Amino acid sequence: MTLDTHLQRLSLALREAEKCVPTPTAFCVGCVIASTWPPDSGNSVIIAAGYSRELPGNTHAEANALTKAHHLTESDIASLFPAQNPSPGLDELLQQAEVYTTMEPCSVRTSGLPPCADALIQAKVNRCYIGVGEPDDFVKCEGAQKLRDAGIEVIWLREMENECLSVARTGH
Numbered sequence: 001m002t003l004d005t006h007l008q009r010l011s012l013a014l015r016e017a018e019k020c021v022p023t024p025t026a027f028c029v030g031c032v033i034a035s036t037w038p039p040d041s042g043n044s045v046i047i048a049a050g051y052s053r054e055l056p057g058n059t060h061a062e063a064n065a066l067t068k069a070h071h072l073t074e075s076d077i078a079s080l081f082p083a084q085n086p087s088p089g090l091d092e093l094l095q096q097a098e099v100y101t102t103m104e105p106c107s108v109r110t111s112g113l114p115p116c117a118d119a120l121i122q123a124k125v126n127r128c129y130i131g132v133g134e135p136d137d138f139v140k141c142e143g144a145q146k147l148r149d150a151g152i153e154v155i156w157l158r159e160m161e162n163e164c165l166s167v168a169r170t171g172h
Contacts, residue, residue: 001044003159009034009046009100010131010157014167016051016061017102022171027134028052029168031061032100033069033125035093037081045080047072047093062105062116066123069094097125102164104134105143117143120152127153131164 009032016030029052036044050064059067069090072080078087099105105116105128120128133156134141144154 001042006100006129006155006157007159009098010102010129010160010164012046012049013061013100013102014131014160014164016049017164017167018170019054020052020170023053024172026052026058027103027168028170029061029101029103031065031102033065033094033097034100035097037084037088037093037096039096043081043083044098047077047080047097058113060106060109060113060116061103062099062101063114063119065099066119091124094123094125097123097127099125099128100131101128102131102160103168104130104132104141105147106134107141107143107146115143115146117146120147121150125152127155129155129157131157132161132168135165 013030013032017028020028031050032046033048034044034046048065048069050061050068052061054064081087107115107117109115128147147154
C-alpha cells in the first residue's frame, strides 16, 4: 500500500479521536484496524474502529477497536470479504491486521486496566502505524517498544503528528 493509503487510514482514526468526550485527565485517541485477506493479496479492508471512552469503563481506543472486532460475526466477516469462501476467522484476520492509532498504544494504565500494547500483542496483530508518541503528561509510555519486542512492526507516520497531538490534548 502507498503512504497516501496509510495516511488516509490514520485520518480515519483521527476522525474517531474527534468523537471522544474530552477530559483533562486523559487523551483523545482514535484507532482503525484493517486486515488483508488472503494474505499478500492487497485486499485490505477496515474491520473495526474505536475511540477513547467509547465503551463503558474508562476504555482506550485500541482496546475498543479490538472489542468491536471480537464482536464480528461470521456473517459480518463474510460481508467484509465476500470473495472468500470459506471466510477467514477473526484470529486469522488479526494476525494480518494493521492497526492505525493516533497515539502510541499505552504500556501502563493508572486505572489498573490492561494496557493497549498488551492487548495488541495478545491479538497478534501484524503491524502498528502510530501518529504521535504518547507525551509524558500522565505516565512514561513504552508501548511502541513493547510492540517491537513482541515482533510487531511499528511504523511512525510523522506527517500527521501535530494534528494527532492537538486532538489528543483536547480538553487539557
